[in-house]
Amino acid sequence: MLTIGQLADYAGVTIKAIRHYHERGLLPEPDRDSSGYRRYTAEHAIKLVKIRTLAHAGVPLARVKDLLGADPDTLVAAIAEIDHDLEERIAQLRRTRDQLAQLRGGDRLFVAPEVAAYLDDLRELGVSERAIRVERDGWILMQTASPEDACLWVTEKRELLTDPEFRALYLDHDAAYGWSPDDPRLPALADRTRNWFTEHPSRSETGPVHNPAIARLAAQSQHGATSPAWDRLARLTRG
Amino acid sequence: MLTIGQLADYAGVTIKAIRHYHERGLLPEPDRDSSGYRRYTAEHAIKLVKIRTLAHAGVPLARVKDLLGADPDTLVAAIAEIDHDLEERIAQLRRTRDQLAQLRGGDRLFVAPEVAAYLDDLRELGVSERAIRVERDGWILMQTASPEDACLWVTEKRELLTDPEFRALYLDHDAAYGWSPDDPRLPALADRTRNWFTEHPSRSETGPVHNPAIARLAAQSQHGATSPAWDRLARLTRG
DNA sequence: GCTTGACCCTGCCCCAGGGGCAGGGTCCGA
DNA sequence: TCGGACCCTGCCCCTGGGGCAGGGTCAAGC
Numbered sequence: 305m306l307t308i309g310q311l312a313d314y315a316g317v318t319i320k321a322i323r324h325y326h327e328r329g330l331l332p333e334p335d336r337d338s339s340g341y342r343r344y345t346a347e348h349a350i351k352l353v354k355i356r357t358l359a360h361a362g363v364p365l366a367r368v369k370d371l372l373g374a375d376p377d378t379l380v381a382a383i384a385e386i387d388h389d390l391e392e393r394i395a396q397l398r399r400t401r402d403q404l405a406q407l408r409g410g411d412r413l414f415v416a417p418e419v420a421a422y423l424d425d426l427r428e429l430g431v432s433e434r435a436i437r438v439e440r441d442g443w444i445l446m447q448t449a450s451p452e453d454a455c456l457w458v459t460e461k462r463e464l465l466t467d468p469e470f471r472a473l474y475l476d477h478d479a480a481y482g483w484s485p486d487d488p489r490l491p492a493l494a495d496r497t498r499n500w501f502t503e504h505p506s507r508s509e510t511g512p513v514h515n516p517a518i519a520r521l522a523a524q525s526q527h528g529a530t531s532p533a534w535d536r537l538a539r540l541t542r543g
Numbered sequence: 544m545l546t547i548g549q550l551a552d553y554a555g556v557t558i559k560a561i562r563h564y565h566e567r568g569l570l571p572e573p574d575r576d577s578s579g580y581r582r583y584t585a586e587h588a589i590k591l592v593k594i595r596t597l598a599h600a601g602v603p604l605a606r607v608k609d610l611l612g613a614d615p616d617t618l619v620a621a622i623a624e625i626d627h628d629l630e631e632r633i634a635q636l637r638r639t640r641d642q643l644a645q646l647r648g649g650d651r652l653f654v655a656p657e658v659a660a661y662l663d664d665l666r667e668l669g670v671s672e673r674a675i676r677v678e679r680d681g682w683i684l685m686q687t688a689s690p691e692d693a694c695l696w697v698t699e700k701r702e703l704l705t706d707p708e709f710r711a712l713y714l715d716h717d718a719a720y721g722w723s724p725d726d727p728r729l730p731a732l733a734d735r736t737r738n739w740f741t742e743h744p745s746r747s748e749t750g751p752v753h754n755p756a757i758a759r760l761a762a763q764s765q766h767g768a769t770s771p772a773w774d775r776l777a778r779l780t781r782g
Numbered sequence: 783g784c785t786t787g788a789c790c791c792t793g794c795c796c797c798a799g800g801g802g803c804a805g806g807g808t809c810c811g812a
Numbered sequence: 813t814c815g816g817a818c819c820c821t822g823c824c825c826c827t828g829g830g831g832c833a834g835g836g837t838c839a840a841g842c
Contacts (some may be wrong), residue, residue: 309818319819320800328798339808341819346679357642360635365798383647390640396599397633401626403596408622440585548789558790563829578837580790604828783842790837801826808819 306344315352322352330355330369361386362393418458419443425465426474435478473500483533490533494540545583554591561591569594569608600625601632657697658682664704665713674717712739722772729772733779 312319325331331352334344351372358368363386371382419440426436446454464470476493483490551558564570570591573583590611597607602625610621658679665675685693703709715732722729 307819318800321798324799339819341808346681354646357639357646359799360639361643380647383643387640387643390636390643394633394636397629397636400596400599401629404600404622404626404629407593407596408619442585546790557829559829559831562792567828578790580837598828785842786840788838791835792833794831794833796830796832798827801824803823803825805822806820809817811816812814 306349308342308344311344311349311352314349315356317352317356325352325355325365328365328369330365330372358386361390416443416455416458418455418462422458422462422465425462429465429471430475432478432481434481469496469500473497477534477537480533480537485533485536487533490537491540494537497537497541545588547581547583550583550588550591553588554595556591556595560595564591564594564604567604567608569604569611597625600629655682655694655697657694657701661697661701661704664701668704668710669714671717671720673720708739712736716773716776719772719776724772724775726772729776730779733776736776736780 306314308319308322312322315322322331326333331348334342334348337343354372355368358371359365363371367382371379374382422443423436423440426439443454443458446457465474473493473496477497480487480490480493545553547558547561551561554561561570565572570587573581573587576582593611594607597610598604602610606621610618613621661682662675662679665678682693682697685696704713712732712735716736719726719729719732
């Protein structure tokens with residue numbers, strides 16, 4: 305004949321939680337003594353331990369209720385599933401720990417040295433600050449998503465910048481941002497761009513990117529930073 | 544320039560969560576495009592990854608907010624603490640898994656065989672069903688709290704029952720439950736009880752129980768099942 | 783031009799497991 | 813008999829979102 309406080313201590317649960325389980329119909333209300341206090345039996349205690357264990361495992365109370373009334377086979381199956389779920393949750397927490405460790409030095413990784421060097425290259429080349437900002441944002445995203453891919457990719461891009469034709473193309477694209485969509489120089493630029501890509505088919509744009517989703521993301525992330533001239537240029541380049 | 548959906552996919556977070564972080568002031572609201580859609584920059588993305596990592600680690604959002612604005616030293620200290628917390632939580636989940644495994648065969652352990660044998664002994668002795676019910680409930684509680692202690696203790700109690708004087712005392716106490724508190728046989732019974740305990744000082748009542756809290760619990764759990772005669776008997780026995 | 787599906791907006795209510803408070807009763811030991 | 817610990821009900825609040833309603837927006841294909 306336990307009081308609610310004794311039962312709570314026994315099961316390692318708060319008094320509030322026990323009353324909550326009564327309200328939800330998980331644990332039957334026990335008889336009251338002469339002064340209206342709840343007096344619990346051992347049956348309540350073992351049922352409460354069941355409830356607590358399942359609840360601690362993250363099982364929603366509604367499902368706990370079903371499980372308490374289920375036949376043993378169903379229960380065993382459910383427990384196996386819950387256990388599997390717990391295992392996964394532990395793995396997830398471990399991953400979170402790893403990410404937490406990265407966060408410690410996270411600000412340094414704001415822009416990795418390779419990326420900073422690449423941005424410096426662009427600046428030296430005379431690229432506009434607008435373009436540099438867009439590049440930087442894109443690289444930050446890629447770095448956060450997959451530092452290895454980003455590092456590989458940026459190194460390749462720096463090599464690409466040693467090609468005079470690529471440098472010229474880059475600068476012309478940068479300049480074309482502010483042109484009118486009817487500018488007569490656009491078709492020629494589109495031609496040169498297409499030619500360059502046919503001559504360098506497997507590099508950079510379709511390069512050794514492990515995660516294609518990241519490439520898509522990078523493309524999308526720059527999509528908002530477009531202009532009428534660029535839109536026309538894109539159409540011309542595609543054909 | 545990411546939309547909210549793209550940002551959510553990137554950070555592995557729901558759109559709802561992002562809006563929630565805006566409401567809580569964790570993540571600044573970005574500018575809107577012409578149709579009122581939020582457009583995010585890379586700064587938002589890296590900040591969101593921080594928030595997500597901390598939130599997944601179970602840090603309350605209010606604290607995440609503080610941490611985002613804190614100096615690096617404070618941040619590093621906080622991360623160490625959070626990491627320690629995570630480690631503990633993983634251990635807790637593992638314990639929950641063990642308990643879950645016990646739950647699988649939990650109904651069989653409703654009354655362990657040793658306890659069942661002890662209850663059978665009592666029944667054979669002629670003990671009342673009322674007393675047997677109280678005993679059973681007590682043992683169930685002890686079993687659930689500490690199966691090893693319960694098993695040790697019940698074995699010792701069975702040995703005790705081979706002592707004729709203890710058997711007689713047990714039966715007399717059982718019978719005394721229904722007596723009037725003024726019954727003249729009570730003082731003599733109290734004397735015999737006290738004598739027995741002084742002659743068997745270290746057994747059973749103060750026996751090899753590893754967890755004293757359990758002994759206290761067992762005593763308390765039977766406390767409600769008392770009677771006027773028992774209350775008087777207890778007073779007499781104590782002196 | 784029109785439809786269709788995917789995406790976005792705000793606002794509202796819901797959940798578990800309590801915390802806290804009000805306002806009052808009960809029990810137990812000294 | 814008094815103080816402190818315990819119990820009762822009932823109420824509203826919090827977190828970290830999920831779900832739904834009701835409506836606007838965008839892009840692709842017909």
